[in-house]
Amino acid sequence: MKASLVPSVFRSWVLGDPAPAYVLGGEGARLAEMLAEGLVSRFREQGDTAELVHWSVADLERESPAGTWRSPSFFFRWRVYLLADAGEWKKDPRKEILSYLESPEPSVLLVVPCSDRKARSLFASVRGIRSASPGEEDVVAAMADFAVSLAAGEGKSLSGDAAVFLARWVGSDFPRFRAEMGKLLAFGAAKGEIGEEEIREVCVAGGMVDPFRLAD
Incomplete structure (x- = not known):
């Protein structure tokens, strides 16, 4: 990183x-x-x-x-x-x-x-x-900041609101969050902007992702 x-x-x-x-x-x-x-x-x-x-x-x-x-x-x-x-x-x-x-x-x-x-x-x-000792909101904000910067580095647009949604959707465990973010960027490779719809399709809290949707 x-x-x-x-x-x-x-x-x-x-x-x-x-x-x-x-x-x-x-x-x-x-x-x-x-x-x-x-x-x-x-x-x-x-x-x-x-x-x-x-x-x-x-x-x-x-x-x-x-x-x-x-x-x-x-x-x-x-x-x-x-x-x-x-x-x-x-x-x-x-x-x-x-x-x-x-x-x-x-x-x-x-x-x-x-x-x-x-x-x-x-x-x-x-x-x-x-x-x-950051609180829950600080942790979510940190994850969101990381996601926005990482997406920008890959030429993708991820709004602050979408990044906060991602952090709450996936959870604030950093190794898992980073892995889910990687899948999200790969799934949205052909898209310039990543939003809540893409997050729901790929990154489900609990790690349940539809492999058939990823393969489309």
């Missing part, structure tokens, strides 16, 4: 000075992958090498987070780790991560979805991190 596609809700994070961790709370936790991809794209667009690594709860338990992040990479200038939701972390990894953030590795950025309010309080005293 190009850095230019990053929505306004955290554009300043992506374009500003890197932080050791970015915590997205509440409904905003669903935008964590969008943020992580935006950070990686920003570094690559400025000519740096960067990788995005997804870590599940099992990865956090199996690996030594601090040891891994402090080990130098010979291939990448920047490493962005998209972690499992902080509300699911076990005690030992949580303790290690919070200790690591007291003296983080400058070339490593952590993106932390944190849908649980109690878990978010763990980061209250951590210095230097970026933290926000």
Whole structure:
């Protein structure tokens, strides 16, 4: 995802000075992958090498987070780790991560979805991190902004109202939203404008799409 596609809700994070961790709370936790991809794209667009690594709860338990992040990479200038939701972390990894953030590795950025309010309080005293808790409307607006920009990049017209409808129709889980957006652009390849009719035909909440209509 190009850095230019990053929505306004955290554009300043992506374009500003890197932080050791970015915590997205509440409904905003669903935008964590969008943020992580935006950070990686920003570094690559400025000519740096960067990788995005997804870590599940099992990865956090199996690996030594601090040891891994402090080990130098010979291939990448920047490493962005998209972690499992902080509300699911076990005690030992949580303790290690919070200790690591007291003296983080400058070339490593952590993106932390944190849908649980109690878990978010763990980061209250951590210095230097970026933290926000976008509400439902902010998440929908972010998805809509992304869709409009992506469509424009493909030479398609998607109005703001249609993009908001798309976000509500598909849901605000970013990986699924991006996949549905890809199908929508492919389906509307011969059309210059995408509207509610096309969205209803291709992107149905729950993932039910008529394959025969797609083949026409």
